[in-house]
Amino acid sequence: MLNGIHHAAIICSDYKVSKNFYTAVLGLEIVAENYRAERDSYKLDLKLPDGTQIELFSFPNSPSRPSYPEALGLRHLAFVVNSVEDAVEHLTSNGVSFEPIRVDEYTGKTYTFFSDPDGLPLELYGQ
CATH class of the missing domain: 3.10.180.10 (2,3-Dihydroxybiphenyl 1,2-Dioxygenase, domain 1)
Structure with missing residues (x-):
């Protein structure tokens, strides 16, 4: 039924910093970059060599979430x-x-x- 993972979505707090990290530091390829004025939000589609993608989002005032490896989720x-x-x-x-x-x-x-x-x-x- 499932053929693979298409993408993982990440919401970042500082779009420029995270964009640089995922592209310049980790080397992911930019597929598309869109600014959505109605949401004051960027959506950056990034691709790994195997085709798997990461969607990097920025939203103003996003709530914090625990990100520790042992947190639920x-x-x-x-x-x-x-x-x-x-x-x-x-x-x-x-x-x-x-x-x-x-x-x-x-x-x-x-x-x-x-x-x-x-x-x-x-x-x-x-x-």
């Missing part, structure tokens, strides 16, 4: 990478902080967590 967004170590090295040079790299006890794959500018928990997961 969506736990985190994980990105697959060829090498966790190489990705961490690149992103660290762009000011991104990480938790220590760990090994998944079930798959033997390496992974680590970091946060976007609003504290959304993100993960790098090795192939």
Whole structure:
């Protein structure tokens, strides 16, 4: 029935900062960018190499939400990478902080967590 994940939607607090983070730092490709004057809101469609997309929204006065990995709801967004170590090295040079790299006890794959500018928990997961 389900064929995959098309997109994940993220609401950010500072559109310019988050746009830079997801495009210049993480390297996602811009598919479309629209400003919706009636909502005073941007919608930025971003694409990963496999076609999966992230919709980045800005809304004025959005309420805060707990974003800790153990909070109820969506736990985190994980990105697959060829090498966790190489990705961490690149992103660290762009000011991104990480938790220590760990090994998944079930798959033997390496992974680590970091946060976007609003504290959304993100993960790098090795192939």
